[in-house]
Amino acid sequence: MNIIEKLSQFFPAEQISVQSDQLEVVSHDESTLPPVKPLAVVWATSASEIAQVVKICYDTGTPVTTRGAGSALEGSTIPLPDGLVLDLSRMNRILHLWPDDLQVQVQPGIIYDRLNDHLKNEGLFFPPSPGGSGDIATIGGMVSTNASGIYSIKYGGTREYILALDIVTGTGEVMKIGNRAVKRSSGYNLVDLIAGSEGTLAVISSVTLKLAGIPEDRLQSAYKFNEEIKAAKAVSEMCRYGLDLAAVEFLDRYLIQALNQLKGYGLSEVPCLFLEFHGPRAVLEANSALADTICTELGSSKLEFGEGHRPWEIRHWATDAVKHLKPGYSIIRNDVAFPISKLPEMVEFCHQLGNENRLAVFTFGHVGLGLLHALILARKDKPDEWQMAVEMSNRIIKKTIALDGTISGEHGIGLGHKDLFEIEHGPGVELMRKIKRQFDPKNILNPGKIFDL
C-alpha cells in the first residue's frame, strides 16, 4: 500500500488531495526560489490527525513539510517532490483565553491579524507583528520562524511570548513542552529550541502565548536626513539615550523614490526615519521631544506626509515599490542583523556595493534592533547579472557575520541562506544536527532546510 492509500484509510477525501492545481498552491512560498510539487497535501484539523500523518510518514520514511500560510521568504515552506505537505490552515481556533493572566492558547493555523482582532475586545494584543504579512501569516508559522517586526524594539519577537507548545516529534510522539508560568528557571528551554526551527524538529499543534495590554496612546513622527549615515547615526543615538521607542523604521532615498513612483506620495527623496511611541500622553511627548532634539542635531527636519497618508501605510508598500520599479527585474533580498552601532557602516557598505556593480540596492528595516533589509534588483534572464546580485547579497551577509551579526534577523534560513549557515555557526551546526536526530531520527520533518543532516 502506498502512502496515499494509507492516508486515505484515515482521512476523508476533502482532507487529502493529489490534484495538480492544489499541489501547485502548496509548491511555493513567497521566496523567489523554484516551486516543487509534493506527492500530496493533507489538511489536518486536530492534534491527533497531525500525529496520525507524522506516524504514517515515519513508518514509510516520507518527508513532510508543515505549512501555515506559505508566506515565508527563504524557501522554508517549499516541499520535497517525494514528500507531503501537512497544511494546518484549517486549525484556526482560539482554544483558551485567560484575560486576567494576559495569556491565550491557539491552534497553529490562526492568522496573526484575526487573533489580534479578537484580543482587541479584551484590551490585549500579541505584539510581534510581521508587518506586511500580518493579514496572512499564521501563529504556527510565526513560532517556527521566530517572526518579529516593526514593534519588536519595544516588545520583542515571537520567541519572547511563547509559554508552552503542544508538539508532535518526528516519530509521531505527542508532548506538551513549557507551561503557563511567565517566570521560570526549570531546566533546558525546549520551547526556545522549537521557536525558529522551521518545522525541522516538530510539528506544533497548539501555542500558548503571553500577551500585552493595548497601549493607552500612540504617537507617530517622521524625519528626513541629508545622508543615510546621519539617519543611521540618529537611531544609534536614540538607543544610547534609552528612548522608549515602539518602532523605528529606516528607509533609504532610493526606496522613497520607488514609493513615490508607485504611489505618488510626493515625499522628499532623501533618507527617512519613521518613529512610533506608545504609552500615556505625557510620556509620549517627552520621548518624542528627545527624539526631535537628537534628529535635529544631526541636521534632520520633520517629514510631512500628504493628506490622509500615514507612515506605516507608506512603509507597507516598500517591497511592492521595489518589485514594480523595473519591469523584468526580480528581487534578491536579505534580512541581516548586527549590533546597532554597525548600522551606518552596513548601510554605506550596501550602497557602495550597488554603485560598484551598477545594480540598484534599496536598504530599509526595523533598524532599532539592528535589522536591515538590502533588496537588490537584477534580471533572472541575464545569468551574469543575476549571479553578480547573488554575490553582492552574499558579501553583505559575510560582512554582517564578520561584524558579529547574523544571516537572518527575522525570515529564517530555509533553503535561501543554507550555504552560508556554517560560516555563522561553525561547529555549532554539528551540535544542531545531533539535536535534530533526537527529535527526528529518520529526518522526515522538512528535511534539507536550514542545514543538511
Ligand SMILES: Cc1cc2nc3c(=O)[nH]c(=O)nc-3n(C[C@H](O)[C@H](O)[C@H](O)COP(=O)(O)OP(=O)(O)OC[C@H]3O[C@@H](n4cnc5c(N)ncnc54)[C@H](O)[C@@H]3O)c2cc1C
Ligand atoms: C509581504 C511580506 C512581509 C513580511 N514581513 C515580515 C516581517 O516583518 N517579519 C517577519 O518575521 N517575517 C515577515 N515575513 C515573512 C513571513 O510572513 C513570516 O515568516 C511568517 O511568520 C510565516 O508564517 P506562515 O504562516 O506563512 O508560515 P509558512 O510560510 O507556512 O511556514 C514557515 C515555516 O514554518 C514551518 N511551520 C509552519 N507552521 C508550522 C507548525 N504548525 N509546526 C511546525 N512548523 C511549522 C514551515 O514548515 C516553514 O518552515 C513577510 C512576508 C511577506 C510576504
